Amino acid sequence: MSRKILIISVVGGILVTLLTGLVEVTPPRLLGAQWYGYPLPWLYRLVVAPEYFPWKADPSNLITNIIFWAVIVGIVSLVVKKVKK
Secondary structure, three states: OOHHHHHHHHHHHHHHHHHHOOOEOOOOOOOOEEEEOOOOOOEEEEOOOOOOOOEEEOHHHHHHHHHHHHHHHHHHHHHHHHHHO
8 A cells, every 4th residue: 555545544534533523423312411423432522511521532432433434535545546547
């Protein structure tokens, strides 16, 4: 794999992961919190006690999502590169 595709994969994985932080994936009957991130929720907003800092991030889910999306972006980049040739 070329260095350019590797950089595109990592940067794309980070960007897509951060954008999925805008997608709410709260389970239907969960009360008191909102979950954000896809495929694994990595950002949580506590609704019950908003006087404290209501946002919490899960670093393991965040890193897992970055790796997941980096692989997807890498595969798409390789396919696009092959199709262009």
